[in-house]
Amino acid sequence: MKLNFLGLPDHPQAKVALVPIPFESTTTWLKGTKEAPLEILKVSPNLEFFDEETALSAHQVIGFYTYPLEEYPLDVKLALEKIKSQTREVLKKDFFPIFIGGEHTITIGILSALKEKWAPLKVLHLDAHADFRKTYLESAINHATVMRYVYQEGIDFLSVGVRALSEEEYLEIQERGLSVIFAYELKKSFESFLKKIEDFLENGNIYLTLDMDVLDPGIAPGVGTPEPGGLSWYELMEILKRVAKARVVGMDLVETRPLPGNPFTEFLAAKIILKFTSYLAQAQYVSKT
Numbered sequence: 001m002k003l004n005f006l007g008l009p010d011h012p013q014a015k016v017a018l019v020p021i022p023f024e025s026t027t028t029w030l031k032g033t034k035e036a037p038l039e040i041l042k043v044s045p046n047l048e049f050f051d052e053e054t055a056l057s058a059h060q061v062i063g064f065y066t067y068p069l070e071e072y073p074l075d076v077k078l079a080l081e082k083i084k085s086q087t088r089e090v091l092k093k094d095f096f097p098i099f100i101g102g103e104h105t106i107t108i109g110i111l112s113a114l115k116e117k118w119a120p121l122k123v124l125h126l127d128a129h130a131d132f133r134k135t136y137l138e139s140a141i142n143h144a145t146v147m148r149y150v151y152q153e154g155i156d157f158l159s160v161g162v163r164a165l166s167e168e169e170y171l172e173i174q175e176r177g178l179s180v181i182f183a184y185e186l187k188k189s190f191e192s193f194l195k196k197i198e199d200f201l202e203n204g205n206i207y208l209t210l211d212m213d214v215l216d217p218g219i220a221p222g223v224g225t226p227e228p229g230g231l232s233w234y235e236l237m238e239i240l241k242r243v244a245k246a247r248v249v250g251m252d253l254v255e256t257r258p259l260p261g262n263p264f265t266e267f268l269a270a271k272i273i274l275k276f277t278s279y280l281a282q283a284q285y286v287s288k289t
């Protein structure tokens with residue numbers, strides 16, 4: 001099934017590809033992230049395509065191509081293999097890929113292909129959770145172990161907005177000196193932590209993984225694990241603006257969970273994609289004079 005971002009036909013010279021990955025098999029509490037890619041694409045035509053902040057329309061400046069929705073095996077390893085080969089195909093076409101999940105586990109499949117093309121890779125991780133468990137409910141590969149994979153692969157990362165983790169995760173982060181900016185810290189001194197994020201983005205190939213639960217559930221209630229005290233819209237925008245200026249090679253937006261009768265979080269997710277690509281268009285494709 002094919003449904004296009006913003007409801008527009010694929011741009012013949014598209015530089016950005018939207019890749020829906022409706023995979024869900026290991027989420028533990030509230031299910032439904034599988035429905036998110038379809039619902040996000042469905043609400044996207046309701047966005048205002050013009051962006052007043054950058055004074056441009058991303059669909060005209062960089063253009064979008066949307067991949068069709070596919071089915072995934074329930075077996076995590078098989079699903080990740082499929083995501084890896086899909087990612088390879090997207091990269092061959094030189095698109096800037098934006099993957100729309102699905103549960104956070106998809107990032108493992110994406111990164112396994114991305115690191116072949118863009119080594120050394122660095123991951124900026126926006127999430128309410130550390131996702132640094134060794135195993136979760138007896139499985140070593142699932143949505144709570146994504147950053148463990150990143151760490152084990154030797155990929156440099158910075159986690160931002162964390163406000164729910166186990167004591168084991170906390171102690172290991174301290175012991176190993178891992179880069180985690182907790183939400184309570186960020187809220188105390190946003191400007192100084194923004195500088196830290198800027199420093200992280202300064203060199204290397206950057207991949208952004210954005211778990212929707214990093215946002216405050218007041219504005220993003222449709223997630224699997226809503227945690228209070230999250231980022232505001234404008235805090236997220238300040239971060240995205242800086243990512244767009246870095247050598248960014250792709251992003252994903254995961255863990256949206258459509259709520260019956262309330263498409264607000266899907267709309268927010270679509271708007272994040274459009275804002276980010278507007279920033280990207282301005283920073284990388286509009287001549288800098």
Ligand SMILES: [Mn+2]
Pocket residue numbers: 127128129211213214225255
């Ligand atoms: Mn999360």
